[in-house]
Amino acid sequence: MCRVVDLQQAVLAKNDTTAQHLRTELARRGTAVVNLLSSPGSGKTALLERELVLARETGVPVAALTADLATENDATRLARSGAPVKQVLTDGLCHLEAHMLRGHLDGWLPEDTRLLFVENVGNLVCPASYDLGETLRVVLASVTEGEDKPLKYPTAFGLAHLVLVTKADIAEAVGFDEDAFRAHVEQVNPGVQVLLTSARSGDGVGALLDRALDAANGAPVHRPVMARQHPSAHTHTHTHAHTEHDADGRDRPRTQAGRGEQAAVPGASGAAAQTRA
Numbered sequence: 001m002c003r004v005v006d007l008q009q010a011v012l013a014k015n016d017t018t019a020q021h022l023r024t025e026l027a028r029r030g031t032a033v034v035n036l037l038s039s040p041g042s043g044k045t046a047l048l049e050r051e052l053v054l055a056r057e058t059g060v061p062v063a064a065l066t067a068d069l070a071t072e073n074d075a076t077r078l079a080r081s082g083a084p085v086k087q088v089l090t091d092g093l094c095h096l097e098a099h100m101l102r103g104h105l106d107g108w109l110p111e112d113t114r115l116l117f118v119e120n121v122g123n124l125v126c127p128a129s130y131d132l133g134e135t136l137r138v139v140l141a142s143v144t145e146g147e148d149k150p151l152k153y154p155t156a157f158g159l160a161h162l163v164l165v166t167k168a169d170i171a172e173a174v175g176f177d178e179d180a181f182r183a184h185v186e187q188v189n190p191g192v193q194v195l196l197t198s199a200r201s202g203d204g205v206g207a208l209l210d211r212a213l214d215a216a217n218g219a220p221v222h223r224p225v226m227a228r229q230h231p232s233a234h235t236h237t238h239t240h241a242h243t244e245h246d247a248d249g250r251d252r253p254r255t256q257a258g259r260g261e262q263a264a265v266p267g268a269s270g271a272a273a274q275t276r277a
Helices: 002-028 044-057 073-081 098-105 154-158 168-174 178-188 207-216
Strands: 032-038 062-068 085-089 115-119 136-142 162-166 193-196 240-245 251-254 261-263
Touching: 002 032, 002 098, 032 044, 032 207, 044 062, 044 073, 044 115, 044 162, 044 207, 062 073, 062 098, 073 085, 085 098, 115 207, 136 207, 154 178, 162 168, 162 178, 162 207, 178 193
Parallel strands: 032 115, 032 136, 062 085, 062 115, 136 162, 162 193
Antiparallel strands: 085 261, 240 251
C-alpha cells in the first residue's frame, strides 16, 4: 500500500512542478491564465464568447483553449469572437492537466497574449484537483443547477478565486434562491466574490474580463481558506488526489497524469492538426 501511495504522490507531484514552471514561463511573457470550471450546460461557453468579443473590442490581446471529451462545437462558437482559439479533445479524460496545457500552447499561443482563458472540461469534480498554472480560478454555476452545488462540490467552489452565477435572466422563472446560494458559497469559501451574469441579456458581461485583467496586472487575488488550511485528500473514482501547501501560500492540487487530444477546428483562428498530448 505504501508503495502505491508513494507512486501516486510522485506522479501527482509532477503536475505541480509543471504547473509552476508554466506559470513562471507565461508570467515572463506577460500572459495570465484564467481557468474556468463548471458543470456541463452551465453556459460558460456563451459567457466566454461575450467576454472574448468585449476583449477584442477594447484591444485586449486574448486567446482561448477549450477542452471536451468529443466534438469541436465549443471552439467553433468561441472562434466567432475573432480571438485565437484551440480545441483540445481529451479522448475520455475528465479534466486537463498542466503538462497537457503546456504542450498545446507550444507553437500556438500568440506572443502578445495578455489573457489566456482555459475552458476546462464540464465537470466539477476532476478539474478541481488540478493546478494548470493559472493566475485566476473561476467557478461558474447556472441558476438552473440549484443552490446547494457549493456544498455538493466543496473542493471546486472552495478553491475558487471568483464565483460567477450564469443565466441570471431566468433566475426568477426557475425559482433560484440567490441568498441561499451565496450563503452556501460563503460556507465553503468565505470572502470569495460572487457575481451574477447573463450572456443573453448582457448583465454582468465584462466582469470576468475586468477581474482577469486586474489579476494579470498584479492586483491581489482572493486566497481561499481551504487553500490555507491544508485540506485533506480529495478522492474520486477517476483519480486519487491531495493537496500540498507550497511557498506562495496556495495549495497545489495533485492528481494522476493523463492524456489529451487536440483537434483542428474549421474557422477557428490558431487551430492546428490533430495531435496527442
